[in-house]
Every structure is written in structure tokens, then in C-alpha cells.
Amino acid sequence: MGVIPLLLYAAAAAAYTVHFVRRDERIGRLATAALAGAALAHTFLIGMQTVRVGHAPFGGTTGAISAFVWVLALAYLYLEMSTNERAMGVFILPLLVALEAIVASSPGATTLPEALQSAWFALHVTTLLFAYASFALAAVVGITYVLLFREIKARHPGFFTARLPSLQVLDVMNGRAVAIGWTFLTIGVVVGGLWVLKMQPQGASDPRVRAMSLLDPKIFVALICWAVYSFALYARRIVGWSGRRAAWLSALGFVIVLLNLVPVGYFLTKSHNF
Amino acid sequence: MHLFLLGLSHHTAPVELRERVDFGTTGAERALDALMGRAVCAEAVVLSTCNRSELYVACDDSDRARHELSAFLAEFHGVPADVLEPYLYALADADAARHLFRVAAGLDSLVVGEPQILGQVKDAYAVAADRHVTGTLLNKLFHAAFAAGKRVRSQTGVAEGAVSVSYAAVSLARKIFGDLSRVNALLVGAGEMAKLAARHLKTQQVRHLTFASRRPEQAQALAHLLGGVPIPWAELEAALATSDIVISATGATAPILTRARVAAAMLGRRNRPLFLIDIAVPRDVEDTAGDLEQVFLYNIDDLHAIVSENLAKRSAEIERAEALVAEEVARFLAWMRSRDAIPTVVALRQRFEAVRVSELKRLEPKLASLPPDVRARVDEVTHLIVEKLLLTPTEQLKALTDRQMVVAYADVLSHLFSLSEEDEEGSDLEFRPDDGPAGRNSRSDPKRVS
Numbered sequence: 165m166g167v168i169p170l171l172l173y174a175a176a177a178a179a180y181t182v183h184f185v186r187r188d189e190r191i192g193r194l195a196t197a198a199l200a201g202a203a204l205a206h207t208f209l210i211g212m213q214t215v216r217v218g219h220a221p222f223g224g225t226t227g228a229i230s231a232f233v234w235v236l237a238l239a240y241l242y243l244e245m246s247t248n249e250r251a252m253g254v255f256i257l258p259l260l261v262a263l264e265a266i267v268a269s270s271p272g273a274t275t276l277p278e279a280l281q282s283a284w285f286a287l288h289v290t291t292l293l294f295a296y297a298s299f300a301l302a303a304v305v306g307i308t309y310v311l312l313f314r315e316i317k318a319r320h321p322g323f324f325t326a327r328l329p330s331l332q333v334l335d336v337m338n339g340r341a342v343a344i345g346w347t348f349l350t351i352g353v354v355v356g357g358l359w360v361l362k363m364q365p366q367g368a369s370d371p372r373v374r375a376m377s378l379l380d381p382k383i384f385v386a387l388i389c390w391a392v393y394s395f396a397l398y399a400r401r402i403v404g405w406s407g408r409r410a411a412w413l414s415a416l417g418f419v420i421v422l423l424n425l426v427p428v429g430y431f432l433t434k435s436h437n438f
Numbered sequence: 439m440h441l442f443l444l445g446l447s448h449h450t451a452p453v454e455l456r457e458r459v460d461f462g463t464t465g466a467e468r469a470l471d472a473l474m475g476r477a478v479c480a481e482a483v484v485l486s487t488c489n490r491s492e493l494y495v496a497c498d499d500s501d502r503a504r505h506e507l508s509a510f511l512a513e514f515h516g517v518p519a520d521v522l523e524p525y526l527y528a529l530a531d532a533d534a535a536r537h538l539f540r541v542a543a544g545l546d547s548l549v550v551g552e553p554q555i556l557g558q559v560k561d562a563y564a565v566a567a568d569r570h571v572t573g574t575l576l577n578k579l580f581h582a583a584f585a586a587g588k589r590v591r592s593q594t595g596v597a598e599g600a601v602s603v604s605y606a607a608v609s610l611a612r613k614i615f616g617d618l619s620r621v622n623a624l625l626v627g628a629g630e631m632a633k634l635a636a637r638h639l640k641t642q643q644v645r646h647l648t649f650a651s652r653r654p655e656q657a658q659a660l661a662h663l664l665g666g667v668p669i670p671w672a673e674l675e676a677a678l679a680t681s682d683i684v685i686s687a688t689g690a691t692a693p694i695l696t697r698a699r700v701a702a703a704m705l706g707r708r709n710r711p712l713f714l715i716d717i718a719v720p721r722d723v724e725d726t727a728g729d730l731e732q733v734f735l736y737n738i739d740d741l742h743a744i745v746s747e748n749l750a751k752r753s754a755e756i757e758r759a760e761a762l763v764a765e766e767v768a769r770f771l772a773w774m775r776s777r778d779a780i781p782t783v784v785a786l787r788q789r790f791e792a793v794r795v796s797e798l799k800r801l802e803p804k805l806a807s808l809p810p811d812v813r814a815r816v817d818e819v820t821h822l823i824v825e826k827l828l829l830t831p832t833e834q835l836k837a838l839t840d841r842q843m844v845v846a847y848a849d850v851l852s853h854l855f856s857l858s859e860e861d862e863e864g865s866d867l868e869f870r871p872d873d874g875p876a877g878r879n880s881r882s883d884p885k886r887v888s
Contacts, residue, residue: 188593189592189593312613316610316613316614316734317728317734319728319735319736319740321610321613321744322747325610325613326598326599329616330612330613330614330615330616331613331614331615331616331711332614332615332616332617333616404708404709405709406708406709406710407709407711407732408731408732409709
């Protein structure tokens with residue numbers, strides 16, 4: 165599934181890389197066009213799957229990763245157009261390609277178990293997707309911050325100095341992305357928790373619903389995530405941890421997000437395996 | 439129509455002479471009026487910067503233009519012609535276009551890739567365009583030059599990187615703080631270097647400029663001169679804590695900003711970056727202060743290293759820039775050559791139209807009995823036939839890029855269709871192209887083909 169979006173994402177990744185190195189405006193526009201094309205093809209694919217299974221195909225781990233790639237691509241495109249800054253693309257695209265490769269090599273969307281077909285569930289998934297996309301952007305911005313910081317600090321400005329926006333802009337972007345992501349994460353976790361509280365007393369027959377507890381790996385790691393980002397927010401606002409420390413924290417947080425999304429989602433969780 | 443350029447620049451003339459033939463801001467307008475009054479050329483642009491004075495014209499006779507323009511230049515500036523002559527360069531057509539494109543791209547500048555020249559070329563063109571002394575040729579030439587300049591700047595590195603120490607410091611500050619209007623700057627020391635640096639910061643519109651000097655009267659004088667606040671030397675530490683950019687240029691023999699002092703200043707800053715620029719020799723800032731978190735320390739050698747690296751990078755890009763310019767020149771020349779065919783195209787069309795009109799005239803008695811709408815149809819059909827017959831030859835002529843071919847084709851066509859002997863052979867024709875474009879059918883207006 166999803167071979168065409170994968171190929172387009174890969175083409176965009178190549179174009180963003182060439183653009184980053186050579187700084188040719190035309191190749192930059194080509195890269196954006198390829199990414200927009202990929203997102204469009206991806207939208208089409210998700211639409212087809214929706215028609216086939218009768219609901220948004222975000223349920224299973226594969227579906228969730230696919231939807232994450234889609235939301236992240238759109239979020240990045242929005243960021244690029246609103247800031248007119250194309251330098252981040254080269255860092256985002258490899259992630260999109262890697263995750264979309266997992267999607268393309270997995271079986272297609274499956275019908276959601278009846279127990280999960282509710283508005284609560286849809287809200288839970290959507291908010292978490294937005295949260296993860298924000299965290300991905302924050303991490304990428306953080307990584308670029310560190311790269312630029314090192315170059316300037318070492319008194320040898322060059323490659324990244326010529327290509328990236330200022331440290332101040334990157335820091336503000338990182339802070340905003342973490343704050344937005346944290347808000348969505350909080351909503352998503354709360355909605356999920358409320359839903360479980362609502363479902364479990366009804367003695368749900370689905371074993372997954374019964375497995376939903378704080379000790380389930382997927383839920384546990386999500387809470388660790390929440391703790392890390394809460395700390396990042398607190399540290400920035402109250403302690404004044406901006407800049408390099410904030411950048412590293414957001415990168416760490418996103419590593420945990422990725423762990424939760426891929427290995428935990430596929431192999432460990434008993435509550436979220438659809 | 440030929441393109442012709444006469445001028446002098448820092449490559450050919452010493453500054454004393456360049457000053458004498460500088461047109462200045464208002465001079466260009468007067469010069470254009472005077473030049474057009476001489477009826478040497480059909481179009482003109484005067485480009486005058488501190489490094490060059492150049493006249494770009496469109497004329498019929500390059501030799502005459504060469505002669506007239508140098509006389510004009512000498513007369514206008516009151517410089518004897520024989521003094522001026524050895525420093526002038528004269529270029530025509532392709533060479534003139536290439537020269538302007540290289541100028542616009544910053545390749546002909548003293549510091550390769552300097553940013554102002556493209557704007558100056560645009561201004562020079564705007565002055566001439568406002569006075570309506572530019573036409574098809576110079577309009578196209580200058581717009582193509584702007585495009586070439588823009589392309590070279592965006593697609594090569596010739597205009598990239600700071601090539602002066604002060605600009606290197608300012609662009610680093612921008613990379614750290616983004617917008618400098620929210621940044622406080624502190625100047626330590628009151629020597630010439632400090633003054634120069636403060637001037638640069640002032641033009642960057644930093645929020646606050648603070649001056650500290652061991653001799654308070656000097657800090658006061660600088661603050662008064664450049665606009666800012668002088669502080670007593672004792673308050674240096676407090677000022678350090680509230681500043682974002684610190685430029686140090688004192689004559690002290692031992693470091694003033696020790697690591698301990700900077701570390702103390704960083705405590706209350708909540709991780710806000712501090713950019714220390716040490717342009718003093720011997721150094722004012724202890725080198726290890728640069729290891730502190732969120733402190734960026736650059737000394738004069740670091741800045742010099744950046745500048746020389748940027749200069750080297752720029753010159754490495756010149757070859758690519760020249761290749762781009764060559765491409766743009768080739769494109770412009772192709773357009774210019776396609777224009778060479780236009781007189782032939784116009785003559786050919788007028789010839790065909792004349793035949794059509796005269797034939798209709800001859801058949802007038804026979805056509806008179808037809809109803810008006812049928813007669814209109816006959817007119818339309820004959821017109822369409824002429825248009826269709828001429829379509830391919832017109833396109834082929836315009837596609838010619840080799841000047842000799844154009845001339846050869848023009849010769850053949852005027853021979854085949856007697857294009858140049860209209861008066862002798864075309865005496866039986868009612869309509870003559872020489873009558874101007876006011877043919878009966880408005881669609882035969884020669885302007886349409888250009």
C-alpha cells in the first residue's frame with residue numbers, strides 16, 4: 165500500500181537535499197511541489213481506504229503511522245509556506261520516507277473493531293496525531309538549532325549559517341511547536357482515559373479494552389512522553405531553559421514518541437494492537 | 439538599430455578623473471536631456487556610480503555614436519576630450535550587452551558581488567524610462583540585465599557572505615538574534631575602532647546603545663555623537679548583564695572581560711545569548727569566556743578569517759556566474775537578432791497586403807453588384823489567405839539567430855518580391871507601404887508584427 169506516495173516522498177526528499185546543499189531556488193520549488201504532490205496522493209489513498217473500510221483508516225498501528233506521516237507532511241508544508249523557510253525540509257523528509265516505507269510494506273487498512281467506533285476514539289486519535297506532528301517539527305527545529313549553535317559557537321560559521329534561519333527564530337519555533345504538541349497530547353490522553361473509564365464498567369468483551377491500564381506499554385510510554393514535554397515546557401517558562409537544552413529535550417521527547425509509535429505499537433502493546 | 443556603450447570605470451580611470459565625469463543624482467537627468475537634444479541616438483540610459491560613468495544608447499551608426507558620445511562626455515563635464523579619451527571604453531551590441539549584464543551581476547565591481555550595483559542600475563534605468571528616452575531595445579536590454587543580476591545573485595555564491603569585518607560581525611549577530619531591533623548593545627572603549635563599530639550598530643537600529651569607557655568624558659562624547667547612553671566604568675558589570683551584543687575595543691593591556699566577570703553576567707540572563715565581539719589588540723576578553731553556555735565570542739582574527747574565507751568563496755563562484763551571464767547574453771542576442779528580420783517581415787507583409795488591396799480594387803466593378811455582407815466575406819477571405827501564406831515565412835524569419843543569415847534572407851526576399859523597388863515596379867499599386875501604417879485594413883498595421 166502507498167507505493168506512489170512513498171515514491172513521491174522519496175523524490176521530495178532528494179530534491180530537498182539537493183536544494184539544501186546547492187541552494188537553487190528552482191530545485192527548492194520543485195521539492196515543495198513534489199512534497200505537495202506526495203501529500204495529495206496520500207490524501208487520495210486515505211480517502212480510498214476510508215471508502216473501503218467505512219471509516220477513517222487511522223485505527224491500526226500501520227494506519228496510525230500513515231496518518232502521522234500525512235499530518236506531518238501537511239503541517240510541514242504549512243510551516244514552510246507561512247515562514248517562507250525551506251531549510252527544515254531536508255531534516256523532515258527522511259523521517260516521512262522511513263515511516264511511509266513501513267506503511268507501504270504493511271498490509272492495508274483493516275476495519276476497526278466495533279468497540280472503538282466512536283467519536284471519543286476519533287478525537288483521541290486525531291489530537292494525538294497533531295501532537296506527534298508538532299513534536300516531530302519541534303525535534304527537527306531543535307536539531308537544526310544545535311547544528312547552527314555548534315557552528316557559531318566554534319567561531320567557524322559556514323555551511324549551516326548560510327542555510328538556516330537565526331538561532332532566535334529556531335528557538336521560538338521550537339518553543340511554540342512543543343507548546344502546541346503538549347496541548348494536543350494532553351487532550352488526547354485525557355480523552356483516551358475518559359473513554360476507558362466509560363467503557364470498562366460496561367464489561368466490554370474486547371480483550372484490548374480490558375488491557376487498557378497505566379501499565380500497558382503504549383499507555384505507559386505515552387505518559388512518559390507527557391512528563392518529558394511537561395518538563396520541557398516548565399523548564400522553558402519558569403527556569404529559562406531555552407536554546408540548546410530545550411532543543412535536546414524536544415529531540416529526546418520525539419525519540420520516545422517514535423518508540424511508542426513503531427516498536428511499541430507493533431510488538432509490545434496489548435491494548436492498542438488493532 | 440545598434441546597441442552602443444561608452445564609459446569609464448575603476449578598471450580604466452583613476453579616481454580623480456572618475457570624480458570629474460560623475461553625473462551625480464541630478465546630472466543624469468540633465469545629461470539625458472542634453473544627449474537627446476543632440477539627436478545622436480534614439481534611446482539612452484546614463485549609469486553613474488562612484489566607480490563608473492557609462493552611457494548606453496540605441497543608435498543607427500555606431501561609429502558616429504562613438505565620436506558624438508565622447509565629444510558629449512567631454513563637453514558635459516568640461517574635461518578636455520584628449521584627456522578623457524585614453525580612459526574610455528566603447529563597446530557595441532553583444533559586447534555592450536555582456537558588459538551591462540556583468541555590471542548588474544556585480545562581476546565588474548571593485549568587490550565582486552557587492553550588493554548595491556543592481557539597485558543603481560535599476561535607478562539609472564528608471565530615470566531614463568521616466569523621461570521617456572528608452573525604447574524597445576534599451577527596455578529589453580535593461581530588464582534582461584536585471585534578470586541576469588538577480589539570477590547570478592540567487593543561483594551562485596558571488597554575492598554571498600560578509601566581506602568586511604564589521605559586516606561579518608553584524609551578520610553573525612543577525613544569525614544569533616534574528617531581528618536586531620530588540621537587541622541591546624554595549625560598547626566598551628572609546629577608540630576609533632569602537633566608534634566605527636558603534637556607527638555600524640546604529641545603522642542596524644539596535645534598541646539601546648550603551649557606552650562604557652575608563653575615561654567618562656570619552657564615553658559621554660561618543661554617546662552624544664552617535665546617540666546612546668554613557669555609563670560610568672563601575673557599572674560595566676550591570677550593563678554586561680542587560681546587553682546582548684558587547685563590542686570591546688579598549689587599549690587595555692590585560693583582559694577586561696574575564697571569564698569570571700562574564701559568568702557572573704550570565705547568571706541573571708535566563709539563558710539569553712551573549713555575543714562578545716573583541717576587536718581590541720591585545721584582546722579585551724579572556725578566551726575561555728567563550729566556553730560558557732550561550733556565550734558566543736569572536737575576536738578580530740576570527741572575523742578576519744571569516745572575511746577572507748568569504749572572499750575566497752566568492753571568487754570560486756565567479757566562473758559559474760560568468761557562465762550564467764553568458765547564457766543570459768545569448769538569450770538577449772537571440773532576441774536582438776530576431777529584431778533584425780523585422781523590417782523584412784514588415785516589408786513582405788506590406789507587399790502582400792498591397793497586392794491584395796489592389797486586386798480587390800481592380801475587381802471592384804464586378805464585386806459592386808454583390809450584397810454588402812458577401813463583399814465583406816470576400817475581403818475577409820482574401821485577408822485570411824494572405825495571413826496564412828505569410829505565417830510560416832514570418833516565423834522562420836524571426837527564428838533566425840545568425841545575423842548573416844538574416845541579411846541573406848532579406849536580400850533574397852527583397853529580390854524575389856521586389857521589396858525595395860516598390861516605387862518603380864509598384865506604380866500600378868494603389869496602396870504603398872511608404873504611406874505609413876494607415877492602410878485601409880487596420881489589420882495590416884505593421885506594428886502588429888513586431
